[in-house]
Amino acid sequence: MVKFATFALIFIIAIDFGFALCEGNSWNVKETPFPKVKRVNKTYSYRSARANGNVTIANPYAWLEKPYDSDDDVKQFTIDQQKLTEQYMNKCTNAKSITQSIRNAFDYDDYFDWTYYDTAKEPFYVFSLQRIDENRKTYYIASAKQVEAAKKTNFATPPGHPFFKEDGLSVNGTASLSTFVVSNNGYLIAYLVVEDESDVGTWYVRKTSSPLVNPKTKPPGGEGRLPDTILLGDGALIWKPDDSGFFYTQVSDPKAGTNKDIGSVVRYHQMGTPYEKDITIVHPDSDESNNYSFDLSDNGDWLVVMASGGDGNTRAYASLLKGQTLSDKMKWISIVPTSNYAVSSVAIVDRDWYVQTDHDALNGKVAKYTLDWNSITLVDVIPSRAHTKLIFSIIFASNKVLLFYIEKGKYTIYLHELKTGRKIQQVLPNETYTLKQAYYASAKSTHIVMSLWGATSPKKVLEVDFDGSRATDKMLLIKSIKGTNAQDYITESLEAISRDGTKVPYYIVYHKETQRNGENPTLLHFYGSYGRIENLFYYPPHFSWLHSYRGVLVYAGPRGGSDNGEEWHEAGERLKKQNTFDDIIAVAQDLIKRKIAATGEIIADGISAGGLAAAVVARQAPANTFGAILADVAVLDYFLLARTRAGPFQVEDFGDPYNATDFDVIRSWSPLQNIDPIKQKVFPAILVTPADSDIRVVPAHSFKCIAQMQFSYPTSPNPLLMHLQKDAGHNVIDANQDTAIAKYFHQQCFVQLALGLTKKD
Ligand SMILES: *[C@@H]1O[C@H](CO)[C@@H](O)[C@H](O)[C@H]1NC(C)=O
Ligand SMILES: *[C@@H]1O[C@H](CO)[C@@H](O)[C@H](O)[C@H]1NC(C)=O
Ligand SMILES: *[C@@H]1O[C@H](CO)[C@@H](O)[C@H](O)[C@H]1NC(C)=O
Ligand SMILES: *[C@@H]1O[C@H](CO)[C@@H](O)[C@H](O)[C@H]1NC(C)=O
Ligand SMILES: *[C@@H]1O[C@H](CO)[C@@H](O)[C@H](O)[C@H]1NC(C)=O
Ligand SMILES: *[C@@H]1O[C@H](CO)[C@@H](O)[C@H](O)[C@H]1NC(C)=O
Numbered sequence: 001m002v003k004f005a006t007f008a009l010i011f012i013i014a015i016d017f018g019f020a021l022c023e024g025n026s027w028n029v030k031e032t033p034f035p036k037v038k039r040v041n042k043t044y045s046y047r048s049a050r051a052n053g054n055v056t057i058a059n060p061y062a063w064l065e066k067p068y069d070s071d072d073d074v075k076q077f078t079i080d081q082q083k084l085t086e087q088y089m090n091k092c093t094n095a096k097s098i099t100q101s102i103r104n105a106f107d108y109d110d111y112f113d114w115t116y117y118d119t120a121k122e123p124f125y126v127f128s129l130q131r132i133d134e135n136r137k138t139y140y141i142a143s144a145k146q147v148e149a150a151k152k153t154n155f156a157t158p159p160g161h162p163f164f165k166e167d168g169l170s171v172n173g174t175a176s177l178s179t180f181v182v183s184n185n186g187y188l189i190a191y192l193v194v195e196d197e198s199d200v201g202t203w204y205v206r207k208t209s210s211p212l213v214n215p216k217t218k219p220p221g222g223e224g225r226l227p228d229t230i231l232l233g234d235g236a237l238i239w240k241p242d243d244s245g246f247f248y249t250q251v252s253d254p255k256a257g258t259n260k261d262i263g264s265v266v267r268y269h270q271m272g273t274p275y276e277k278d279i280t281i282v283h284p285d286s287d288e289s290n291n292y293s294f295d296l297s298d299n300g301d302w303l304v305v306m307a308s309g310g311d312g313n314t315r316a317y318a319s320l321l322k323g324q325t326l327s328d329k330m331k332w333i334s335i336v337p338t339s340n341y342a343v344s345s346v347a348i349v350d351r352d353w354y355v356q357t358d359h360d361a362l363n364g365k366v367a368k369y370t371l372d373w374n375s376i377t378l379v380d381v382i383p384s385r386a387h388t389k390l391i392f393s394i395i396f397a398s399n400k401v402l403l404f405y406i407e408k409g410k411y412t413i414y415l416h417e418l419k420t421g422r423k424i425q426q427v428l429p430n431e432t433y434t435l436k437q438a439y440y441a442s443a444k445s446t447h448i449v450m451s452l453w454g455a456t457s458p459k460k461v462l463e464v465d466f467d468g469s470r471a472t473d474k475m476l477l478i479k480s481i482k483g484t485n486a487q488d489y490i491t492e493s494l495e496a497i498s499r500d501g502t503k504v505p506y507y508i509v510y511h512k513e514t515q516r517n518g519e520n521p522t523l524l525h526f527y528g529s530y531g532r533i534e535n536l537f538y539y540p541p542h543f544s545w546l547h548s549y550r551g552v553l554v555y556a557g558p559r560g561g562s563d564n565g566e567e568w569h570e571a572g573e574r575l576k577k578q579n580t581f582d583d584i585i586a587v588a589q590d591l592i593k594r595k596i597a598a599t600g601e602i603i604a605d606g607i608s609a610g611g612l613a614a615a616v617v618a619r620q621a622p623a624n625t626f627g628a629i630l631a632d633v634a635v636l637d638y639f640l641l642a643r644t645r646a647g648p649f650q651v652e653d654f655g656d657p658y659n660a661t662d663f664d665v666i667r668s669w670s671p672l673q674n675i676d677p678i679k680q681k682v683f684p685a686i687l688v689t690p691a692d693s694d695i696r697v698v699p700a701h702s703f704k705c706i707a708q709m710q711f712s713y714p715t716s717p718n719p720l721l722m723h724l725q726k727d728a729g730h731n732v733i734d735a736n737q738d739t740a741i742a743k744y745f746h747q748q749c750f751v752q753l754a755l756g757l758t759k760k761d
Contacts, residue, residue, distance in 0.1 A: 025685060026091045026753040027719040034710035034720070035080035038063070038073070044639065048667070049660040057639060057673060061704040065640065068692055068699060077703060078724050085721045085746070092749035094759055101548045101761060102744045104482050105540035106737060107132055111155070111477070113139070114449040114461055115439040117186050125449070126182065129158050136166035136176060141208065147476065155477045161211070168212045168222050169193055179235055182208065182441065183243040188271075190246060192233050193221060200251055203230035203237060205271070230275055234264070236293050241300040245270040247281070249292050263288035266305055268326050279326045281305075290315075297348035298443050302371060304335070304345055304353055313339035318353065318371050335369050335376050347395040347418070347443055354381065354401070354418060356393045362566045364390030366401065366421070381421040387565040388412075395443040397466045402427065402448070404435060408493065408505040409535055409555070409563035411435045415471050427471050432491035432507070433460050434536045449476070453538040455509040455546070455553055457486035483761070484547055488512055491536070496556075496590035499582040502571075505563055506587045507536060508596060509546065509553040521551040521627075521757055522597035524588055528558035528580040529609040529653050531569035540733075541744035542605075548748070548759050552596055558583035558613070560653070574655045575665055580613055585621045592625070600624040601755050607632045608697060608730065609653075611688075615671035615705070618684055628685040628754045630747050633697050633730050636688070636705035638670040646696050672705045677712045685718040685754035689743050691728035699724065719754060723747075 039060035048055040068074050092098065113128040125147050128137040142150075142160025150159035169175035178201060180191040189208050194201030204221035205228045206212070215223040236249040246269055252262045263284025269275065282292060282305050290307035297303075301322045307315045316336040324330045335353070336343055346354040346366060353369045361384035368381050382403065384390070391411075392404040401418045404411055411434055413427040433454035440448050446466040453459055461476040480486040490512055495503045514520060523545055527534035535555030546553045557563030560572025560580040572580040584604070591597035604626050606614035611634020618629040635641050641650060642657045655662030667673060688706050690699035706722045713720065723746040725732055725739050732740045752759065 024756055025718060026756075027088065027685070027717070029715055029717070032084055032087050034714060034716075035077075035084060037061070037077060037707045037711065039711070046639075046657055046663050046667075047660040048663050050664045055663070055667070057667075059639075061707050064703040064707065065698070065700040068703075074703070077707070078722075081706065081722045082724060085723055088719055088721060088753065089746060089749050091753055095745070095749060097759060097761075098548070098748050098752070099741065099745050101544045101759075102541060102741050102748065105544040105547075106741070108458055108479055108481060110459055110479070111158075111461060112137065112437065112451065113180075113439065114437070114451055114476075115182075115441055116445070116447050116449050116463070117182055117441045118445055118447055119184055119186065119442045121186070124186065125160070126163070126180075127158075134167075136173065138162050138166070138213075139164035139177070139180075151476060162213045163208070163211045164191075164222075165213050168215045168218060170195075170220075171218050181237045181239065181246075183239045184241060184442065185243055188226075188239075188243060190237050190239075192235060192237075200232055200234050203233040203248065204228070226271075228269065228271055228275075230269060230278070234291070238294070238296045240296075241298065243271075247294060247296060247303070249294065251291075252284075264291045264307075266292050266294055280328045281326060281330070283328060293344075295345035295348060295353075302348045302351075302353070304348060305332075306343060306345065307339075308342070309339070312342050314341070314343040315339045316343055320371075333371060333373055333376065335371075346393045346401060349399070349418065354395075356390060360384075363388055366390075366393055366403070366416075381418070382416055383421075385565075387567060389562050389565045392438075394438065394440055394448070396440070396448060397446045398444050400424070400466065402438075402464075404438075406533060406562055406565075409507070409533055409557035409561070410493075415466075425471060427464055428462065428473055431462075432493075432536060433457070454486070454536055455491065455538065455555075456484070456489040456543060457481075458538040460486075481543065481547075484543075489546075494590070494594070496583075496586040498579070498586040500579070502559070502579075502583070504559075504583040504586055505557040506590075507555045508591075509555075511546075511550055514550060514552065516595045518592075518595035519598050520596060521549055521601045521603070521751075521755055522554055522591055523551060523603045523605055523751075524554045524556060524584070524591070524597075525605045525610070526556040526558055526584050526587075526613060527606065527608075527610040528556075528560035528572060528584065528613050530560075531562040531566065533557070533561050533563060534607075534610065541747065544744070545748055545751075548761050549752075549757050550760050551757075552591075554587065554591060554597075556584055556587040558587075573653050574651075574662065577654060577665065578669060581616045581620055581669065584613055584617050585625065588617070588621060588625045601627045603628045603630060603751055603755070605630045605632075606634065609635060611635065612638070612671065615686075616669050616674075618686060619671070619674055619680060626684045628687070628751050629683075630687055630689070630751070631702070632689045632743070632747075633691055633694055634671075634688060634701060635697050636701040637672040638666050639673070640701060640704070641697070644698060672701075672708060675705075675708050675712050682717060683709060683713060683720060685750065686720050687747060687750045688722045689725060689746065690722070691725040691730060691732060693728060694730045696730040719750070721750065 042059045042062040043056045045054045109131045115126045125142045128139045130137045140160045141163040146159035166176050178192045178194045182189050190205045192201045204225045206225040210224045212222040232250050234251050239246045266282040268279045290309050294305045304318045317332040319330045319332045341359040343355045343357045351371045363384045365384040366382040367378050388405050388407045394402045396402045399418050401416050403414045415424045433452035437451040448464050450462050459479040464473045491509050498504050558580045562569045588602050604614040611631035614629050614631045657663050688702040690702035709720045728739045
């Protein structure tokens with residue numbers, strides 16, 4: 001089973017240039033002056049290659065780095081800021097309507113875990129449904145006929161029958177089902193139950209004919225299950241071809257009688273026997289630092305075990321089970337004895353082990369090892385492609401493989417012949433939604449269900465069917481937010497030319513009635529770091545803004561992400577970080593040139609490292625590009641980040657300020673250190689939204705930066721404000737929806753006022 005996871009200082013020199021200002025931005029710094037904030041004479045010294053010696057950096061707001069809830073001065077600072085912010089927000093006379101639109105964008109029932117089993121006598125689907133008012137999922141089993149009938153009503157009611165309700169697993173509701181594996185004949189299901197979303201839990205087994213719904217009691221694993229119970233499973237389980245037992249991986253279990261290895265182990269469980277009798281196949285590594293994963297050939301002959309450490313590199317071994325008794329003394333072929341690259345299993349077919357690997361392949365490739373006791377070589381099957389990153393590979397229809405790439409910032413899927421590597425076709429060539437989950441039941445299956453999400457819908461479910469020569473697709477369902485139709489929106493792929501001539505991919509999403517008249521408010525979202533892609537995904541505040549203001553939503557793919565392969569990531573790293581910012585500005589200017597966005601009405605929107613980029617482009621973009629900047633849980637003082645515990649993890653992407661060469665580059669973009677009213681007359685409207693309990697990007701980034709901006713621009717014609725999220729960490733959207741909605745309200749109200757927008761719904 002495979003799961004995909006699947007994130008202003010405009011130079012408005014004269015007022016008559018500023019579109020937004022013509023309509024009024026509701027801001028009057030004389031009426032509501034910025035609070036006075038204490039400054040201290042603290043400095044830091046860094047080595048600079050350019051200066052050929054040390055350079056000092058002022059840190060006048062060093063005291064704002066103290067823990068916010070234990071220091072009265074810091075607390076007073078946040079109270080003063082919040083008061084100023086609320087005075088501005090009070091000018092939104094439609095506050096209730098804004099909040100309601102945002103709430104609507106969160107208000108939907110969602111389907112997950114779609115899998116189609118065509119190996120059983122009667123093919124069937126498994127899926128889960130989480131209703132908006134429930135915090136646990138219900139799993140369903142439905143026949144192909146029932147699913148087909150449900151399509152006619154766009155799944156107004158879930159097809160089939162409830163099979164498994166998560167709330168039947170524990171009295172206090174903390175247990176959930178983290179993954180499941182249906183046996184080959186479709187009669188048994190192994191399911192991993194975890195407490196509080198942990199990675200490790202207990203495997204239980206039940207018959208697919210024995211539902212767990214509305215039980216009288218709630219014993220561990222639920223009423224009506226089989227006695228087979230495996231403690232401390234960490235997610236990997238494969239049934240033997242005849243379903244008489246299964247292989248699994250397990251983490252340390254000091255209480256497990258004879259099975260008390262410390263570290264990751266591979267074991268075999270025979271159905272109907274006690275757990276204590278399970279056979280250990282592979283004991284932990286001597287240094288306990290590796291986790292195992294494994295794969296079994298379809299005929300059950302070969303077992304491959306992979307050991308991966310925290311660095312992502314892999315060692316691998318294979319054993320021929322046929323003719324050997326399962327034990328910890330079996331003979332193994334050492335396939336990858338020393339690990340300096342990553343290997344994951346695609347399939348074992350006859351004596352060939354097909355793998356996905358980055359061995360001599362920056363963007364990943366499919367290759368094979370022939371399982372031979374005497375010599376092992378790696379042979380390319382589907383070579384690495386330039387500017388296109390291979391993310392996952394799935395065996396399909398026995399001798400085919402589905403390859404999932406990131407190409408121009410979006411998922412593209414190709415179907416290949418596995419043995420020859422020959423490309424058959426691109427699958428879903430025009431899809432603009434992002435893949436979230438693709439589960440497959442067996443290597444033989446000719447039918448696979450994929451779950452996606454996109455800018456205008458939290459869920460789209462598609463099926464891909466292979467008829468022996470071609471793959472075709474059809475849609476099972478698409479979820480629309482109340483009062484909207486996901487399919488009324490158009491997504492287009494465009495390119496901007498960056499400062500050095502590089503073509504930068506980006507996407508625009510807009511309602512089909514929106515005109516390209518140069519008058520549209522435009523929300524430009526980006527991330528651009530760590531090789532991460534953050535686009536074409538469902539994000540309630542983006543969709544509610546798009547719907548409410550009939551604007552254009554844009555996702556830029558600046559260098560630093562892996563939109564155009566790993567090369568694209570490297571081209572926006574460390575000494576080349578400036579490329580990320582140039583690319584974002586290029587996209588903004590292209591939007592104006594193409595009359596997609598109104599001049600001066602582009603909102604730069606970034607979260608975390610994206611918030612850093614938002615603050616940088618606020619200063620670097622030419623006048624009248626951006627009208628508002630939303631920097632959410634943003635890194636705004638890179639020198640502070642380097643001093644916190646997250647620091648060492650940033651060096652590859654952003655550099656090390658204690659390195660004299662890196663220092664000069666960091667000094668040229670770090671937002672807090674580049675606030676200079678002599679070089680720049682004015683900042684666009686800026687709202688920073690730190691979270692009080694954020695330990696990854698501490699709120700002091702925003703505290704210090706907003707204090708410095710307000711100090712440097714005491715008569716700012718645009719609001720420079722902060723909204724502090726209370727009792728919130730770095731990622732609030734999943735943890736606390738009310739706090740998240742309060743933040744999104746502040747962002748939308750701020751943008752509405754700052755750009756003089758009219759809400760249309
Ligand atoms: C900081 O140093 C400057 C110049 O040395 C001095 O004028 C100022 O009073 C000092 N401020 C504080 C708060 O100590
Ligand atoms: C120069 O900066 C480095 C790095 O911060 C520091 O360790 C060193 O003490 C500084 N040297 C002087 C003379 O200030
Ligand atoms: C909930 O119950 C389970 C046992 O069913 C227990 O392990 C867990 O600690 C409990 N959690 C809470 C928050 O009470
Ligand atoms: C191994 O797995 C455990 C449990 O899932 C996890 O906590 C640990 O970080 C993993 N170790 C490595 C080296 O990946
Ligand atoms: C994809 O879009 C192109 C261009 O609009 C069109 O010609 C083609 O038929 C589409 N393909 C599919 C499978 O929808
Ligand atoms: C300092 O930074 C430069 C540029 O990023 C890098 O090439 C060099 O290896 C770094 N030096 C050390 C000692 O890490």
